[in-house]
Amino acid sequence: MITNTKLDPIETASVDELQALQTQRLKWTLKHAYENVPMYRRKFDAAGVHPDDFRELSDLRKFPCTTKQDLRDNYPFDTFAVPMEQVVRIHASSGTTGKPTVVGYTQNDIDNWANIVARS
Structure with missing residues (x-):
């Protein structure tokens, strides 16, 4: 109970x-x-x-x-909203259909993601 x-x-x-x-x-x-x-x-x-x-x-x-093409056109870091010093992890696609797309994560992003996944 x-x-x-x-x-x-x-x-x-x-x-x-x-x-x-x-x-x-x-x-x-x-x-x-x-x-x-x-x-x-x-x-x-x-x-x-x-x-x-x-x-x-x-x-x-x-x-x-925002389109995937926007992400490609602004490769690699023109889409980041924080200074590079705050980026602790970077994920990039393989780029098989063109330029890779890059996403940077702060420690706060990773912590939030872990909490979301833990609740699902």
Whole structure:
């Protein structure tokens, strides 16, 4: 029998609360990408959007999507959002269909991934 039934507040949040949290976190992510990732700054500028244009979830459709070709075109490190000193692991595809795609991970990324996998 489970005796500890205390849930994290996110587990019982209303739809409105979840949307507010999503909006807040997406605002931060778009701003961070624009300020720290050269590829995203170029893509946003080319699309005529700025992170300040994101005010609600429906605004996300204004922002350009990232394609695998974008990752190839910005090979190897123009997609990283942190300084190289914070990258502790790099994953690269084999590049069998063109240039490899490269993803860098911080220790926080790895720790988060481990927690997610452990819960699934």
